[in-house]
Amino acid sequence: MNYYADRNYIHAGIYALHSALFDRGALIDIIKSGSLHSIHPEIDKEIALKNTGRVFELIFESQSARIMRLTEASASTRGLFMLFLRYFEIHNLKLLCREAFGMRPEPSAWYNTGVHAALHRAPGITAGGIKVLVEYTRLTWMKDFFPEEDITGFAFAEYCIDKAVLDRAADFILTMNHRDSRDAMKLLAGYIAFMRITWGNRLKTIYNILPGSEPAFASTVMWPRNTGSKFKRIVREQEKMLLKKTGGADIEDSESLSTLEKKMERVLFAEVRRMFYHDFHSRNTVACYLLLLYRQIRNLSAIAEGLRLGLDAETIMENVICEE
Helix, strand or coil: CCCCCCCCHHHHHHHHHHHHCCCCHHHHHHHHCCCCCCCCCCCHHHHHHCCCCHHHHHHHHHHHHHHHHHCCCCCCHHHHHHHHHHHHHHHHHHHHHHHCCCCCCCCCCCCHHHHHCCCCCCHHHCCHHHHHHHHHHHHCCCCCCCCCCCCCCCHHHHHHHHHHHHHHHHHHHHCCCCCHHHHHHHHHHHHHHCCCCCCHHHHCCCCCCCCCCCCCHHCCCCCCCCCCHHHHHHHHHHHHHHHHHHHHCCCCCHHHHHHHHHHHHHHHHHHHHHHHHHHHCHHHHHHHHHHHHHHHHHHHHHHHHHHHHHCCCHHHHHCCCCCC
């Protein structure tokens, strides 16, 4: 039965799910056990060592199962649950883009969002190159992700996707009531600040595009549509705060960029954890839980990769962001 639960029921359930998130001690215990079998029974030693992509898929499957069921539980929160699932489908789209440009990403994980999936991993989709893939997206909820102009490389494709994600998030926030939207806008402003700080460095350190030779899109400020000067001021304040708290120095290589990104994420997720308790009845409570669940999926994936590489617990935990 669709929409059987009122908001209080959903929020009580979210509080219960939040209490089940792994803290630092629980994650260290998983590392010490040397296995993620407790997360998903299919993650045995052979898969863990030989198929990292499959491990990531199983982690997502185990952690998102309840969200799949909750998408139809309440009209007031369905949009948030769908945003969560679609964010993982964005990862699938980026994977297809890489393949369309002849790249072979590893690990190659495909996140199964069940009946909500718009994309399917069929060989013909990427064999025809990026133009065929873009036309495929025109038939889905991602139909306006890419411009009519040619997508000249993966960097441009990823930029278009990241920009579209911001647009979708901003559009959703505009549907919220004023009380809910204030905190939601602050969360979005922090994420945009994160993206604005990292994108220029990403071009240099990951895509090897030198200063002065940036493509035209790189000069475009990453603002979501339908946002005014007040919101942009909040974003700039968030940028200053992130750089101040992380000592954001010049980035010389991908390793230093990764370090900066983790520092900024720690700052942002500390705010998410605080905001979760701000207002029981707000949809932001659900949004904050979903952000923390997303981070938990990444944490478990980082642990899986660390165990595969034979890293010690302290080193693995450097890539984990969680409640102490």
